[in-house]
Amino acid sequence: MPWPALRLPRIGIGLKLGLLLASFAILAAGLTGYYSYSQSRALLVSAAERELMTATQVLGRRLVVSLARVADDVRLLTQEPATRRIVSGGRGETGAAQDSLAETFAAMLRVHPEYFQVRLIGAAQHGREVVRVDRDDARLVRVTGELLQEKGYYPYVFRTLELPGGQVYLSPIVINHEQGAHSGLNKPSLQVASPVLGRDGKVWGLVVINIDVNGLFELLKTDLPDDFWLYLTNERGDFLIHPQADLAFGFDRGRRVLVQDTYPAVQALLDHRAKSLVTRAEQTVGPVPTDAVAAFVRLSVGDPAEGRFLVLGLSQPLGNILHDVQQLGRTTWQLVLGFSLLALLMAGPVSRAVIRPVNMLVAAAQRFSREHVMGELPVARRDEFGLLARSFQEMQTQIGAHLDELYASRSQLDHLARHDPLTGLPNRRLFAERLEHAVAAARRKNEALAVLFIDLDRFKEINDTLGHAVGDLVLKETAQLLRSAVREVDTVARLGGDEFVILFDVVDDPRHVAGVAEKLLQRFQSPLHVAGRDLTVHASMGISLYPEDGNDANALIHSADIAMYRAKHQGRNTFRFHETLRSHAADTPGPSDVTPEPAQPTPAVE
Numbered sequence: 001m002p003w004p005a006l007r008l009p010r011i012g013i014g015l016k017l018g019l020l021l022a023s024f025a026i027l028a029a030g031l032t033g034y035y036s037y038s039q040s041r042a043l044l045v046s047a048a049e050r051e052l053m054t055a056t057q058v059l060g061r062r063l064v065v066s067l068a069r070v071a072d073d074v075r076l077l078t079q080e081p082a083t084r085r086i087v088s089g090g091r092g093e094t095g096a097a098q099d100s101l102a103e104t105f106a107a108m109l110r111v112h113p114e115y116f117q118v119r120l121i122g123a124a125q126h127g128r129e130v131v132r133v134d135r136d137d138a139r140l141v142r143v144t145g146e147l148l149q150e151k152g153y154y155p156y157v158f159r160t161l162e163l164p165g166g167q168v169y170l171s172p173i174v175i176n177h178e179q180g181a182h183s184g185l186n187k188p189s190l191q192v193a194s195p196v197l198g199r200d201g202k203v204w205g206l207v208v209i210n211i212d213v214n215g216l217f218e219l220l221k222t223d224l225p226d227d228f229w230l231y232l233t234n235e236r237g238d239f240l241i242h243p244q245a246d247l248a249f250g251f252d253r254g255r256r257v258l259v260q261d262t263y264p265a266v267q268a269l270l271d272h273r274a275k276s277l278v279t280r281a282e283q284t285v286g287p288v289p290t291d292a293v294a295a296f297v298r299l300s301v302g303d304p305a306e307g308r309f310l311v312l313g314l315s316q317p318l319g320n321i322l323h324d325v326q327q328l329g330r331t332t333w334q335l336v337l338g339f340s341l342l343a344l345l346m347a348g349p350v351s352r353a354v355i356r357p358v359n360m361l362v363a364a365a366q367r368f369s370r371e372h373v374m375g376e377l378p379v380a381r382r383d384e385f386g387l388l389a390r391s392f393q394e395m396q397t398q399i400g401a402h403l404d405e406l407y408a409s410r411s412q413l414d415h416l417a418r419h420d421p422l423t424g425l426p427n428r429r430l431f432a433e434r435l436e437h438a439v440a441a442a443r444r445k446n447e448a449l450a451v452l453f454i455d456l457d458r459f460k461e462i463n464d465t466l467g468h469a470v471g472d473l474v475l476k477e478t479a480q481l482l483r484s485a486v487r488e489v490d491t492v493a494r495l496g497g498d499e500f501v502i503l504f505d506v507v508d509d510p511r512h513v514a515g516v517a518e519k520l521l522q523r524f525q526s527p528l529h530v531a532g533r534d535l536t537v538h539a540s541m542g543i544s545l546y547p548e549d550g551n552d553a554n555a556l557i558h559s560a561d562i563a564m565y566r567a568k569h570q571g572r573n574t575f576r577f578h579e580t581l582r583s584h585a586a587d588t589p590g591p592s593d594v595t596p597e598p599a600q601p602t603p604a605v606e
């Protein structure tokens with residue numbers, strides 16, 4: 001029986017393998033893309049933070065250096081010959097010296113666009129200005145005569161007058177509200193002042209330079225990127241410079257705007273817990289709040305003993321920092337997508353290549369199941385598939401051998417079931433089958449057939465006198481005799497015991513069957529050579545004909561048996577047709593006219 005037909009599942013292992021390969025490839029590409037993107041993002045942000053901090057520190061150093069230069073300028077002016085002449089000069093000389101000093105001040109203002117104003121102030125007359133040059137937009141204005149003011153009540157005046165010679169006073173950065181300050185009016189400014197000593201070594205007055213704080217920082221940050229925003233606060237955190245101008249100098253308008261409110265981490269700088277830091281916060285500059293990274297440094301200014309400082313900061317919108325990484329992210333995801341598509345496209349051919357040996361094994365198994373023929377197998381492969389194919393081939397060979405054995409033993413059993421083991425003749429079962437077929441064919445063709453029933457006479461006596469084994473030999477010899485007396489196409493069978501039958505499936509004339517019966521009777525007259533002796537064995541026979549004596553196998557055999565019994569009863573060693581022929585036999589010389597010989601004593605051992 002063939003094995004159950006193997007059907008390939010709809011979602012085969014090839015498809016599953018392909019999908020698995022593609023999933024792994026897409027997962028690997030996705031994870032690689034994600035990690036490279038997030039690593040790049042972190043690296044870029046930390047690099048931007050470092051860059052921001054470096055820029056802030058550089059800017060801070062520039063500020064310190066710039067203030068030091070202003071201090072040098074102030075000191076220089078205190079030592080100017082014109083200054084000295086004014087301090088010590090007589091009446092006639094003072095005017096010329098003042099003119100000369102004003103020229104020097106103007107020259108200095110031209111060189112330093114961040115200077116608003118340069119003045120020489122005397123301690124006398126409540127700190128009255130002596131020489132004063134102001135910047136008034138694009139031009140310089142020398143203030144003279146009645147327009148010169150008394151400034152003794154300003155801290156930068158009385159504090160500077162308290163200093164020893166050569167020392168420099170740095171004022172807090174405030175909005176300049178001094179009357180007639182020209183360009184400096186209402187602008188953030190810083191005064192840098194140094195005392196001028198008289199001939200007696202006592203403080204005579206001071207030179208003061210007014211600095212445009214915004215202008216100073218414009219100069220300092222010229223080479224910074226445009227998206228860097230600058231912050232400057234005082235010791236308390238009040239914004240002095242802020243990208244949103246109205247948030248600077250809030251205290252000047254009665255409203256405090258503090259850096260620590262926007263960037264809480266900066267409190268650590270104000271409290272001297274840190275010198276510099278990088279922090280993040282939401283920037284409120286502009287219509288849309290944006291996340292920003294900011295770096296702040298604390299800068300010591302003025303007299304170190306006073307511990308004054310400024311906090312300088314730079315910030316940059318996070319979006320600008322991440323702009324490059326966003327481009328990288330887009331490129332990464334495009335690569336991931338492309339690689340995933342490639343993986344999907346390649347998964348099919350790759351999985352087919354991997355699965356081809358499996359399909360060959362399945363096809364070979366199916367063919368072996370259907371036809372018991374071994375199909376092509378990938379036995380030459382050196383991998384596990386090759387090993388599997390060789391094992392499968394070996395298994396097929398063994399199964400084939402077992403099947404051959406099975407078929408052989410089955411046909412042997414089949415032969416045994418349909419043949420008489422003693423004589424090798426067809427048995428009752430096979431004879432009945434053949435007779436059925438022959439009856440069917442004869443019925444179809446409207447032809448005749450005949451059954452000849454043979455029973456040995458007094459066979460029991462052979463058994464009883466000579467033994468069962470000799471009886472068997474007699475049966476075998478009888479079979480031989482019957483076979484040799486008929487044609488190949490005629491079926492000779494042993495029904496059992498000493499009963500034999502012969503099927504004549506083509507009978508043109510019943511007399512031919514009678515002729516065969518007579519021939520057999522003749523043969524039985526001659527002794528059989530059995531076990532070294534001659535035995536005369538006779539037989540009685542009966543003949544039935546289709547369709548006259550029966551319509552099927554059983555009826556025909558039964559009719560022939562009845563005819564044989566008639567022969568027995570009528571003296572044995574003869575044959576008879578079935579009764580239906582009796583009338584026929586009465587008017588035609590035929591087989592029923594055969595006269596039986598007188599019964600002979602059997603067995604006769606000669």
Ligand SMILES: Nc1nc2c(ncn2[C@@H]2O[C@H](COP(=O)(O)OP(=O)(O)OP(=O)(O)O)[C@@H](O)[C@H]2O)c(=O)[nH]1
Nearest residue numbers: 456457458459460461463468469471472496497498
């Ligand atoms: N040796 C041998 N004897 C068998 C076999 N099968 C049946 N017999 C014997 O064959 C004998 C058949 O006897 P019967 O046909 O009844 O009687 P008979 O002695 O032939 O007498 P008639 O038929 O009346 O002439 C019996 O004694 C059976 O035991 C067999 O296979 N081998």
